[in-house]
Amino acid sequence: MNCHDVDRVLSKGAPLPLPVEEHARSCNRCQQLLRTLNAPAPLDMPSPVALRKIAESLTDNLRPVRPLAPARYFAGAFIGIFVSVVTLTVYRLGAFAIAVMTPLQTAAILSTLAISTGLLVYSLVSQMAPGSRHRFSPALLAAGITISVGIVMAVLFQVQQEENFWGNAWICIRAGTLVGVLAAVPFWLVLRRGAVLSLPMTGAAAGLLSGLAGTSMLEMHCPNLNAWHILLSHLGVAILCALAGLAIGLTAEMRGRRSIHGSSPV
Amino acid sequence: MAILFNGSHRTLKSEAGENGPLYLIEDIISVDWVKTYKPSHRASAITAGFLAFRLKKYSSSRRTRSTLPVPSHLAARVCRRNPPQGHIEHPGFPADFMLNRLEAKSPTNSDSGLSLEWNIQGQQQYRVMMSNIPVRFAKEMFPRGVTPRGAAANEPQMESCLQENIVSRPSFADLDRWMERYQQADPEAPSALVGALSPALLGFFRSQVASREQADDLLQETWLRIHRVRHSYRPGEPVLPWIYAIARRVRVDGYRRSRRVTLHETAMESLPERPAPAEARNRVPSFETLVAALPDAQREVVTMLKVGGLTLEEVARATSSTVGAVKQKAHRAYERLRKLLPVEAEETAKGAAQ
Numbered sequence: 001m002n003c004h005d006v007d008r009v010l011s012k013g014a015p016l017p018l019p020v021e022e023h024a025r026s027c028n029r030c031q032q033l034l035r036t037l038n039a040p041a042p043l044d045m046p047s048p049v050a051l052r053k054i055a056e057s058l059t060d061n062l063r064p065v066r067p068l069a070p071a072r073y074f075a076g077a078f079i080g081i082f083v084s085v086v087t088l089t090v091y092r093l094g095a096f097a098i099a100v101m102t103p104l105q106t107a108a109i110l111s112t113l114a115i116s117t118g119l120l121v122y123s124l125v126s127q128m129a130p131g132s133r134h135r136f137s138p139a140l141l142a143a144g145i146t147i148s149v150g151i152v153m154a155v156l157f158q159v160q161q162e163e164n165f166w167g168n169a170w171i172c173i174r175a176g177t178l179v180g181v182l183a184a185v186p187f188w189l190v191l192r193r194g195a196v197l198s199l200p201m202t203g204a205a206a207g208l209l210s211g212l213a214g215t216s217m218l219e220m221h222c223p224n225l226n227a228w229h230i231l232l233s234h235l236g237v238a239i240l241c242a243l244a245g246l247a248i249g250l251t252a253e254m255r256g257r258r259s260i261h262g263s264s265p266v
Numbered sequence: 267m268a269i270l271f272n273g274s275h276r277t278l279k280s281e282a283g284e285n286g287p288l289y290l291i292e293d294i295i296s297v298d299w300v301k302t303y304k305p306s307h308r309a310s311a312i313t314a315g316f317l318a319f320r321l322k323k324y325s326s327s328r329r330t331r332s333t334l335p336v337p338s339h340l341a342a343r344v345c346r347r348n349p350p351q352g353h354i355e356h357p358g359f360p361a362d363f364m365l366n367r368l369e370a371k372s373p374t375n376s377d378s379g380l381s382l383e384w385n386i387q388g389q390q391q392y393r394v395m396m397s398n399i400p401v402r403f404a405k406e407m408f409p410r411g412v413t414p415r416g417a418a419a420n421e422p423q424m425e426s427c428l429q430e431n432i433v434s435r436p437s438f439a440d441l442d443r444w445m446e447r448y449q450q451a452d453p454e455a456p457s458a459l460v461g462a463l464s465p466a467l468l469g470f471f472r473s474q475v476a477s478r479e480q481a482d483d484l485l486q487e488t489w490l491r492i493h494r495v496r497h498s499y500r501p502g503e504p505v506l507p508w509i510y511a512i513a514r515r516v517r518v519d520g521y522r523r524s525r526r527v528t529l530h531e532t533a534m535e536s537l538p539e540r541p542a543p544a545e546a547r548n549r550v551p552s553f554e555t556l557v558a559a560l561p562d563a564q565r566e567v568v569t570m571l572k573v574g575g576l577t578l579e580e581v582a583r584a585t586s587s588t589v590g591a592v593k594q595k596a597h598r599a600y601e602r603l604r605k606l607l608p609v610e611a612e613e614t615a616k617g618a619a620q
Contacts, residue, residue, distance in 0.1 A: 006600075007604065011593045033600065033603055036607070045465055047482075050482060051460050054489045055457035058489060061493065062453060065451075065496055065497035129498050130507075131580075134582070137587050194498055197515040201586075
């Protein structure tokens with residue numbers, strides 16, 4: 001039992017086991033650390049006048065509000081929008097890719113997109129209510145999903161010779177981005193019902209989800225199985241939309257900060 | 267018993283009890299007693315610091331081998347529910363004890379005090395009266411008044427406080443109910459919430475920003491935002507992570523704003539140096555001093571755990587991260603704090619030698 005173990009136990013927030021406790025008794029550093037951490041927290045009392053003013057200002061503007069609906073409703077809304085947009089556009093444009101992909105490719109790519117969508121929806125719903133539980137860090141999740149989908153695409157599809165590569169890529173990027181924008185509008189309408197704290201983060205996640213709608217549509221519609229084409233123009237749509245969401249979030253946050261700075265305090 | 271509080275009490279009364287001698291001790295809160303436990307604390311710190319006991323928690327079947335820091339008022343409520351056994355880590359306080367009851371007398375006058383009963387080694391029964399507790403501290407411990415004798419105080423959060431150690435939150439029991447009433451526009455709810463949460467929030471901001479003025483501003487802004495997004499609280503969910511997530515965001519925005527303002531400011535003249543705080547002169551490694559040296563993310567986690575009294579799960583929710591990430595940050599923070607401590611200790615030794 002050493003000092004490192006004491007740190008480990010402390011960081012778990014668990015009571016100290018006896019060996020750790022015995023070590024702490026014999027180790028000056030641990031003893032001092034424990035005493036410092038266990039001393040009653042210094043409380044700086046706010047001025048009663050200030051508190052009364054805050055409370056009064058809150059009471060003045062008090063109106064009943066309806067609490068946020070349960071997370072499953074929002075998750076349902078996001079998934080419903082996603083599926084509707086993808087289904088409608090694929091129905092309209094045709095599911096040519098399904099016909100040329102092997103069943104393994106179809107199953108693998110659609111499963112990956114479905115799992116990614118589910119995880120993003122969960123993350124977005126968590127971000128709508130402050131203090132919600134996050135099983136994955138939102139920033140890492142967005143990056144992880146992009147990388148994972150990219151890896152799956154690179155593994156499933158092979159590099160092929162392709163004429164007019166950039167022309168084909170542009171067509172797919174344009175169509176996918178349009179679908180992404182189509183999905184982004186209802187996503188935004190759902191998101192604004194919650195209280196998003198980090199606009200850039202949520203913007204990026206919502207953008208990625210919209211982009212995945214575009215990617216999913218392209219994966220079912222575009223019969224081009226060249227790996228470079230898929231990575232650049234299909235996954236590129238998701239990345240493009242995520243970056244657009246991030247940029248919109250950053251802009252909105254900066255504008256919001258300016259308006260808060262200009263407003264009078266409570 | 268008198269030896270235990272040598273020189274630390276003014277009067278000692280002995281009465282006969284059913285299970286042995288019964289002692290009534292008055293004014294045991296004293297510099298001597300406190301100094302032995304925390305040698306370098308100032309007298310003013312006694313009021314806040316030294317009613318905290320270190321208990322060893324026992325389960326009914328076997329010893330759980332755990333040491334928990336439990337503030338006395340928390341201990342009181344826990345003891346009523348499930349009396350723990352333990353010992354006070356004090357050189358002159360040798361015996362294991364069973365803390366049976368701890369209750370307050372009137373907290374509104376200067377004679378406010380706590381009385382507690384315990385069995386020392388299960389053989390004798392003592393009653394210790396602590397008096398002259400400052401009104402401010404008594405109010406802090408019992409914000410809704412005195413717990414009546416024999417009243418049940420089985421508040422569920424007390425056990426979780428024990429498990430997660432550190433901070434008591436006596437007034438946090440009904441926060442979720444107050445939040446619901448706040449959403450329903452109950453005019454009493456804002457003042458109840460502001461009163462219950464502001465001290466901890468201010469402590470959170472104080473440990474993150476330099477000045478009291480900034481912390482006050484951030485506190486106001488936090489309540490403004492809480493008011494704006496109060497609909498986003500879901501009844502039944504824990505309130506503290508919701509509050510701290512908003513407070514954390516306000517702090518980040520405040521930091522960015524102040525940085526932008528600072529960049530556009532030009533220093534006209536150098537300000538006189540701030541006098542060193544008393545604790546720095548005394549070289550006491552206080553929590554605030556130590557935590558100030560931590561990186562932002564680690565300081566935030568440690569402050570929420572220590573000042574806010576949040577659990578690991580609640581900190582994870584408030585910081586939009588996972589429990590694992592919070593544990594990792596806390597672990598690194600403790601490692602870093604440990605590295606800082608010997609320096610402080612050496613300085614203390616040097617100071618003492620001088």
